[in-house]
Each structure stands twice: as structure tokens, then as C-alpha cells.
Amino acid sequence: MNPIVIIGTGMSGYTVAREFRRLNKDAPLVLITADQGGAYSKPMLSNAFAQNKTAAQLVTQSAEQMAAQLNAEIKSSTTVTGIDTQAKVIDTTSGKIEYDKLVLAVGAQPIRLDLKGDAAQDVLSVNNIDHYAKLRERIPADKTMRIAIIGAGLIGCEFADDLSGAGHAITLIDPNTRPLAALAAPALSEGLQQALQARNVQFRFGTVAESVSRKDQALQVQLADGTVVDADIVLSAVGLRPDLHLAKLANLQTQRGIVVDTQGKTSAPDVFALGDCAEYTFADGSHHTLPYIMPIMTAGRAIARSLNGEPTEIVIQPSPVLIKTPSYPLALIAPLPHSVANGTWSVEIVDNRTVCRFYDADGVLTGFGASPHDNPIRQTLLGELGKKAETV
Structure with missing residues (x-):
């Protein structure tokens, strides 16, 4: 039996692997990464200096520890040089790997x-x-x-x-x-x-x-x-740009990111993508890249179920982005760029908290932000999302 192969051992790759192992303990699983394969939280990279954290201290588990935890083979320091989606074969610097299903979790590259x-x-x-x-x-x-x-x-x-x-x-x-x-x-x-x-x-x-x-x-x-x-x-x-290198080698459909359908499937059979490299399809047919944590977790859970033979839709619910600026902590959902010119921001300041709501041209709340923030105010604003001002 050929393995399920995941390319990438960042948050996206390891999320899919963990979620899949919760559903299936025994199916062969291989992860490929060009780096050392250690598990770490990428969001921590931009707030670790003030804590005096070294790179080694940010790595929570080595590739060997992750392999044992996941009952998987992790091919670290291995570069993928080609993908044949018809033959289901991956060419790497460590040799050829045949796969049953493939997940691209290759992230994005700095502009x-x-x-x-x-x-x-x-x-x-x-x-x-x-x-x-x-x-x-x-x-x-x-x-x-x-x-x-x-x-x-x-x-x-x-x-x-x-x-x-x-x-x-x-x-x-x-x-x-x-x-x-x-x-x-x-x-x-x-x-x-x-x-x-x-x-x-x-x-x-x-x-x-x-x-x-x-x-x-x-x-x-x-x-x-x-x-x-x-x-x-x-x-x-x-900023970052989705990494499309392998997708283009595999002749997958790409736009800004690797285009995936509502289940995370690419244009090739049995090939999925998620995370910073993916361009998700929404129920209304629109496409968006979502380089944030909650979409990764949501897509990872859904794709894991699909890998296990249970086709599952990726249903991404609105979730505020939490900006890690301790001197002024922010939670926000940005309005879509094309709506900003015809909409308006309202500002409310209560007890030293600033809350801003964005209403589009139809008076519908489509974005917001708050500082400082806590779970109650985030949930309140999420509850108002999509509603007109007079019905809030």
C-alpha cells in the first residue's frame, strides 16, 4: 500500500498529519521537508526577541520525536524535484516516492x-x-x-x-x-x-x-x-507570496495560490493543498488566500477526513486575526479591499477600549477591530458580522 505523503512540516503539514492520525492509526504516512523538520510555532517568530528566545528554544519537538508521535516517516533535508500526478510519483533528492494521496503544505515565500x-x-x-x-x-x-x-x-x-x-x-x-x-x-x-x-x-x-x-x-x-x-x-x-514552485512542476491550476475546491482538492486527482500556499474556494465561488492560523486548523481537520475516505467540506468561519503587538494588542477582521472606498468606519471608545466597525455601501458590517480585546468583545463583534447597523 502506497503512503499518504505530505510535503511540508510547518503548521499546515503537521496539522494534517496529527488530525489524520486521530482518525487512522495505521495507514503509512510520509512527510517530506527541505529543512530539519522540527516542530515550532511560526507565529512565535515575530514575538520571541523580547522573551530572549533562541531558535533552538522555539523548536518544541525534533523531527525524530514527531516521527515517533505520528507513526510516520519524516524525510528531512530532502528537496522535491518533480511530481507526476498521473503516475503518482514524487521525485526527490532522496529518491522516488509513490503515493496514494498527496498534500501540499509548502507555505509561502517572502516577497x-x-x-x-x-x-x-x-x-x-x-x-x-x-x-x-x-x-x-x-x-x-x-x-x-x-x-x-x-x-x-x-x-x-x-x-x-x-x-x-x-x-x-x-x-x-x-x-x-x-x-x-x-x-x-x-x-x-x-x-x-x-x-x-x-x-x-x-x-x-x-x-x-x-x-x-x-x-x-x-x-x-x-x-x-x-x-x-x-x-x-x-x-x-x-509580505509573502504563495509558493507555487511544486504546483507548477505538477501542472496544477494556480492563480495567486494553488487553487483548491471546497474540500481542499487541487486540479489533480488525490492531490490536496492547504495553508499559505493555497487559494481556497468559497461557497459563492470566490477564491481567497488565507495566511492565518484558524483557516489552517479548519482545512487540516477537513482534509484529514477526506484522506481517510470521508470527503469533507472545508467550512471556514470568520475569525479575528490577533495581532501580536503587546504594547497595543489588536483583534480584527479586515473588510475586503474593494469595499473600503464605498464604506465607512464607525469608532466607539469605552473604558479605554477602541472598537471600530466597518459598514459597506449597503450598511452591512463586514469588518471590525478592537484594542484592547478579549473573548467577549470578539464574540460580540462576530455576532454582528453580516448584519445591518440598524439590526445590530
Whole structure:
């Protein structure tokens, strides 16, 4: 009997494996990963500095421990070089593997900016445990570093809060006029900016980085507005792009991500995808990438059942994104970008809590945000979602 094969041992891959093993203890299971295969929480990467966590401390279980726990074979340090979905054969640097069913959990890759300058190659991104280890190596334990972060979105703001909390001097660079511009209401962006400024985070809004050059032992970031940011480290946090490399090798249907149907199936028989690499199909026929934890957990449970012979729909319920900025903790569901121009934000401040609700052109609540937040306020806002203001 050929095994079920999962490519990727991040949160998506291990979630499917764990959920499948709850249903089926004995079917052969193989996981393939290009890295060491240790289990860790990727969201922890952007809030581990203030806790003084090393990369090794973030790994909760080794590949060997995960293999024993899952009764699975884990092929670490193994690269997939091809997938034949007709013959159901995977080519890898460790040899060929035949599969019964295949799951792609390959995640996303950092968007690389086209920067000029003799130090452009020294710009770091943190998307996995090895990237985090490299960043840790660049930051001495006994020295305050000047760190320029390109991008004031979710990851950039989380790193700014974390690194400033660890005592480092942070400059955030972004073409927008406020942090979290694509996700949060202006009132919440303002609150976050004030909280970060209280930690001495500096902002360079309305401009972009054009080049990174070396000067003596430091770096200089040349901005489009003609100014320069001096830094010891430059970190790029401008977003992620679904990893489509293997999907294209396998001739799978792709758009922004690997297109999957409502059960997580790709355009090839017995091949599934989930997580940051997937583009989910919703009941109304729309497609969305969802690089967040709750969709991973939901898709992982459904796909595990389908792998076990019980075809199951992935039903993704609205769930707030929790922004890990302790100086200004945020929970939000962003309205769809195309609706923002014709909708309005309402702002309510009660007992030092800011709650923002977004109503679309029809007066329907389609987005919200709150800081600080707790489960009762999150559940209240979720209950209002999809309702008109006058019926709330």
C-alpha cells in the first residue's frame, strides 16, 4: 500500500498529519521537508526577541520525536524535484516516492524587493526558524542595534513591537501614511502608532526603500524621498507570496495560490493543498488566500477526513486575526479591499477600549477591530458580522 505523503512540516503539514492520525492509526504516512523538520510555532517568530528566545528554544519537538508521535516517516533535508500526478510519483533528492494521496503544505515565500546598492543582498526576511536563527546571530546580546524594517503591515509591526521591547532602535518604513493601513481602521492604526512611538519606534511613511548600501560597519537605506536611514540590520517585511514552485512542476491550476475546491482538492486527482500556499474556494465561488492560523486548523481537520475516505467540506468561519503587538494588542477582521472606498468606519471608545466597525455601501458590517480585546468583545463583534447597523 502506497503512503499518504505530505510535503511540508510547518503548521499546515503537521496539522494534517496529527488530525489524520486521530482518525487512522495505521495507514503509512510520509512527510517530506527541505529543512530539519522540527516542530515550532511560526507565529512565535515575530514575538520571541523580547522573551530572549533562541531558535533552538522555539523548536518544541525534533523531527525524530514527531516521527515517533505520528507513526510516520519524516524525510528531512530532502528537496522535491518533480511530481507526476498521473503516475503518482514524487521525485526527490532522496529518491522516488509513490503515493496514494498527496498534500501540499509548502507555505509561502517572502516577497523580495528589487533594491539597489552593494548591501541589498544583506537584507533579511524572517519566514522560518532558520531565518530567525540568522537574525538572532546578527544581534549581539549585549548591544543595542539600529534596525530598519521595510513594511509596516502585520509582520513589520509585530517585529517592531518585539524588537523595540528588547531594547533595540527601530525605524519602520512604509509607503502608506499609517501602520497596518491595509487591515486596520484609521483610529486603530493611530493607536498602534502612538504605542510604538512610546517605545521610541521611528516612522518613515509615504516613501519606499530604493537601495541599501554599506558604509563602514553599518548600512544605509536610501529612501525615495531623498532621506537616508542608518541601520545595523535591515529587515524586509513587505509580505509573502504563495509558493507555487511544486504546483507548477505538477501542472496544477494556480492563480495567486494553488487553487483548491471546497474540500481542499487541487486540479489533480488525490492531490490536496492547504495553508499559505493555497487559494481556497468559497461557497459563492470566490477564491481567497488565507495566511492565518484558524483557516489552517479548519482545512487540516477537513482534509484529514477526506484522506481517510470521508470527503469533507472545508467550512471556514470568520475569525479575528490577533495581532501580536503587546504594547497595543489588536483583534480584527479586515473588510475586503474593494469595499473600503464605498464604506465607512464607525469608532466607539469605552473604558479605554477602541472598537471600530466597518459598514459597506449597503450598511452591512463586514469588518471590525478592537484594542484592547478579549473573548467577549470578539464574540460580540462576530455576532454582528453580516448584519445591518440598524439590526445590530
